[in-house]
Amino acid sequence: MNKVSVALCIPTYQRSEIVEEFLSECAEYYLDAGMDIYFYDGSEDTKTEDVVRKYQESSRIYYIKRPENYNTLMIFEGYGRTKEYDFIWLFGDASRYTKEAVEEIVFNLKLEYDVICVDGTDYSKMETQTFSKPQEFMRKCAWRVDYVGGTLINWHTMLSNIDWAAYNKEYRKICAEILPHSWFYWRRALDLKQFCALFLELQKTQSDWSVLKKSSSWSQEHLFYSVCEKWVKTFECLPADYSEEDKRTAILTAGEFVHFKNIKQFLLYRRRGIFSFKVFLKYRDTWKKMTRVSKWKICLASLVPRHWLDFVKKPMKNRLKGFCKAHSRIIIYGAAFWGRAYAEYLDQCGIKYDGFCCTNRKPGKYEFCQHPVYVFDEIKRDFDENVGIIVAIEHAQEVMAKLEREIDRKQFFYEPELGKELRYQLGYQN
Numbered sequence: 001m002n003k004v005s006v007a008l009c010i011p012t013y014q015r016s017e018i019v020e021e022f023l024s025e026c027a028e029y030y031l032d033a034g035m036d037i038y039f040y041d042g043s044e045d046t047k048t049e050d051v052v053r054k055y056q057e058s059s060r061i062y063y064i065k066r067p068e069n070y071n072t073l074m075i076f077e078g079y080g081r082t083k084e085y086d087f088i089w090l091f092g093d094a095s096r097y098t099k100e101a102v103e104e105i106v107f108n109l110k111l112e113y114d115v116i117c118v119d120g121t122d123y124s125k126m127e128t129q130t131f132s133k134p135q136e137f138m139r140k141c142a143w144r145v146d147y148v149g150g151t152l153i154n155w156h157t158m159l160s161n162i163d164w165a166a167y168n169k170e171y172r173k174i175c176a177e178i179l180p181h182s183w184f185y186w187r188r189a190l191d192l193k194q195f196c197a198l199f200l201e202l203q204k205t206q207s208d209w210s211v212l213k214k215s216s217s218w219s220q221e222h223l224f225y226s227v228c229e230k231w232v233k234t235f236e237c238l239p240a241d242y243s244e245e246d247k248r249t250a251i252l253t254a255g256e257f258v259h260f261k262n263i264k265q266f267l268l269y270r271r272r273g274i275f276s277f278k279v280f281l282k283y284r285d286t287w288k289k290m291t292r293v294s295k296w297k298i299c300l301a302s303l304v305p306r307h308w309l310d311f312v313k314k315p316m317k318n319r320l321k322g323f324c325k326a327h328s329r330i331i332i333y334g335a336a337f338w339g340r341a342y343a344e345y346l347d348q349c350g351i352k353y354d355g356f357c358c359t360n361r362k363p364g365k366y367e368f369c370q371h372p373v374y375v376f377d378e379i380k381r382d383f384d385e386n387v388g389i390i391v392a393i394e395h396a397q398e399v400m401a402k403l404e405r406e407i408d409r410k411q412f413f414y415e416p417e418l419g420k421e422l423r424y425q426l427g428y429q430n
Contacts, residue, residue: 353390
C-alpha cells in the first residue's frame with residue numbers, strides 16, 4: 001500500500017443521520033487505507049457533533065465547527081498553510097464508495113498527479129487516462145471534478161506556495177456567483193508550470209449515494225440556482241487561458257452528463273415539482289449552454305401537468321403486485337439503494353417479504369431494513385415454485401444471468417424503470 005497521506009474533508013449541514021451512517025458503515029474503509037477523516041459542520045444544533053464524538057475512539061476522526069460564511073476555499077487555505085498531508089480529498093457527506101473502490105483510489109495515489117478525478121457514474125464512458133493540459137482536462141472532466149467527492153488534490157503542487165491574499169481578493173469579487181471549490185481547481189491549475197491529472201474510472205457498482213439521501217434536499221431554488229447560475233458562471237469567470245470553446249464545452253458536458261441529458265430528465269424534475277414554467281423563463285437564455293434539448297421541448301416539459309406523469313407509471317406497479325400475489329415467499333435481491341426502495345414500497349402496500357439476499361456479504365448475521373440478509377448460494381437449495389425474487393439492482397446483468405441459470409424465469413421480477421420510479425416516489429435521489 002502506498003504511504004501517501006490523505007485528509008478526507010467532509011463539509012456537512014444538518015445531516016447527522018447521514019454522518020452516522022457513514023461512520024458506522026463506511027469510515028473503516030478510509031481509516032484502514034490510512035486516511036484521516038475531518039468533519040466540517042455548519043449545523044445549527046449539536047446532533048452531528050454528538051454523533052462524531054461518539055465515534056472518536058479513533059484518534060483519526062476529527063470534528064470542526066464551521067463558523068458562519070465558511071466555504072471550501074477556507075478549507076483549502078487551512079491545509080495550504082500547514083503541511084500535514086500529501087492529498088486533500090473534499091468529500092460529500094452522502095457520497096458512498098465501496099471498500100474495493102477506496103483501495104483502488106489509494107493504489108493510484110501518486111505524487112506526480114496534481115489532481116485525481118474519480119468517477120464511478122459511467123456517464124461519460126471514459127476509461128482511466130491522464131491529462132497534461134488543464135484546458136483538455138476541463139473540457140472532458142469538468143462535470144466530474146465539480147462534484148464534491150470526486151476530486152483529490154495534491155498538497156505539494158495545488159496548495160503550497162500560494163499567495164492566499166491574492167486568491168482571496170480575486171475570489172471575493174465573484175464569490176456570490178460561483179462554486180468555490182471548482183473555481184479554485186481550475187484557477188490554480190493555470191499557475192502550475194507543469195500539470196498532470198488522472199481520470200480514474202471505477203465500476204458503476206463501486207460508488208453510490210447514501211440510502212438516506214432524499215431528493216427533497218434538491219429544492220427548486222437550490223438545483224437550478226446551483227446548476228444554471230453558479231455552475232455556468234464558475235467557468236465563464238475563469239481567465240482567458242481557457243478559451244471560450246473550452247468553457248462552452250465544459251458547461252455543456254457538465255449539464256448533459258449530470259442533469260439535462262434528455263427530455264426525460266426535465267420531465268422528472270417537473271414531476272418532482274422542482275421544474276416549472278417560471279423556472280423555464282428565468283433561465284431561458286441558459287438552456288442552450290447546458291443542453292442540446294431544444295428550448296421548445298423544455299418549455300413543453302415545464303407545462304405538463306404533474307399528475308399525468310404519475311399515471312404513466314401505474315402499469316409497472318401493478319405487474320409487481322401481481323408477481324408478489326403469485327408467490328407466497330418474496331425475497332429482495334439487493335440490500336442497498338434499490339432494495340430499500342422496494343422494501344418501503346412493499347411495506348406501504350401491505351405485502352410481506354422474507355428478507356434480502358445478495359451475491360456476497362460479510363460473515364455472520366446481517367440485517368437490512370430490519371430483515372435478514374442471506375447469501376443467494378446458501379439459500380437457493382430451499383427454493384421452490386412459491387419463491388419469488390425481486391431484483392433490486394440497477395445494473396443487474398450478472399445477477400440476471402445467475403438467476404436464469406439457477407431458477408425458472410417466472411420466479412424473478414426485474415423492472416429497471418420501476419426501481420427508479422420507486423426511488424423517486426419514496427424521495428430518494430436518482
